[in-house]
Amino acid sequence: MLIGVIADDFTGASDIAVTLAKGLVGEGGLNTTQYSGVPTMPADADVEAGVVALKSRSVAANEAVEQSLAACRWLLDQGCEQIVFKYCSTFDSTDSGNIGPVTDALAALLEVRSVVMCPAFPALGRTVYQGHLFVQDKLLNESGMEHHPLTPMTDADLRRVLRRQSVNPVAHIAWQTVVQGSQVLQQAINEPQTRTLLIVDAISEHDLTTLGRACQGAKLVTGGSGIALALPHNFIAQGRAKGKQAQAPLIDGPEAILVGSCSGATRLQIAEHQKNHPVMMIEVKDVLSGETGPAQLVAFITEHQGRAPLVYSSGDPEAVKRVQEQYGRERVAAALDSLFGVTAQQLVAAGTRRIVAGGGETSGAVVSALGLGALTIGAEIDTGVPSMVSRGRQPVALALKSGNFGGRDFFARAVDALRGDD
CATH class of the missing domain: 3.40.50.10840 (Putative sugar-binding, N-terminal domain)
Incomplete structure (x- = not known):
């Protein structure tokens, strides 16, 4: 190395x-x-x-x-x-x-x-x-x-x-x-x-x-x-590396989009996505009360399989600030990390093979929960966002998007790119 x-x-x-x-x-x-x-x-x-x-x-x-x-x-x-x-x-x-x-x-x-x-x-x-x-x-x-x-x-x-x-x-x-x-x-x-x-x-x-x-x-x-x-x-x-193009195997199978960013770019991307795809909004208070949990998210994504279903917890900065002040920033962050992490685990266990995650904290929660280890870096989907594939007998394809990255139609393009349709 x-x-x-x-x-x-x-x-x-x-x-x-x-x-x-x-x-x-x-x-x-x-x-x-x-x-x-x-x-x-x-x-x-x-x-x-x-x-x-x-x-x-x-x-x-x-x-x-x-x-x-x-x-x-x-x-x-x-x-x-x-x-x-x-x-x-x-x-x-x-x-x-x-x-x-x-x-x-x-x-x-x-x-x-x-x-x-x-x-x-x-x-x-x-x-x-x-x-x-x-x-x-x-x-x-x-x-x-x-x-x-x-x-x-x-x-x-x-x-x-x-x-x-x-x-x-x-x-x-x-x-x-x-x-x-x-x-x-x-x-x-x-x-x-x-x-x-x-x-x-x-x-x-x-x-x-x-x-x-x-x-x-x-x-x-x-x-x-x-x-x-x-x-x-x-x-x-120096002749110490030959230079190569990034490649990763293409993965087919059920898809899911999990988003936790509150950036302006992400909110616009969600608004664009919901024009043609099923979208579910998560209320933080419902997560904290136990009314909304991984079971509800998995059920929504499973019901809409094949249509790039997206679930999100997002909002404008002022709304996010009010929620944090009411419930405590650390409590909110921990609850959402757990929600997205466990949801990802249950989805993969049920056969999901393509996951797009939006937001740094959400991406970290998803990847950490899945324990995928080493990821092979593939082609760039959008500026700064590559396709990635885990190793093993049942590989999972991933795209991890920072809040402000990606074009308006990023989410739909990303799930297609992980399957090789882009």
């Missing part, structure tokens, strides 16, 4: 996994496998990039650090020469972490001096300029992320955000340096004499390619999935 990734949620893991598997246009990527949690067994010998998916974005900082260090040690045991800490392209965190504390801990373990930090993902409108994170044409704190129910982002200056989280100095490499090319950028990255976290500007995929090439030989790199665009190139150019 050449590159090892530690991802702080499951949708982000699949996002960077498909980036590594694709590589640069015309060149191909690495043979990439995604793991659900820290594996207990060695990786297959042919795996060139391994992505460990954790559910550590919203847990306590010390717990996130512990999980991330365990993942890092396993990846190092597999022979990884470069570790990537993958977080969301909207830098989802609070003033206490978890991006800063995890980065600090990984940097100490790997004994590195300079650490690149770049969440940019221009394909989805996330760019970093003069140290500030933009979503399309808006600063992060004016993009809607300031209302996020778990990690509200109220400051677009990543230097300030990180200084509140990290024990290490924070510096900035401006776009004017990035555009001078990978050699100049690499010199700037290697300049600090003491451990320093470096926010690096990037406003295009070309900038990210320059940055990826400049990270050749870096033991630790952090960022959104875009940071990985050119990382496979470094090993392919």
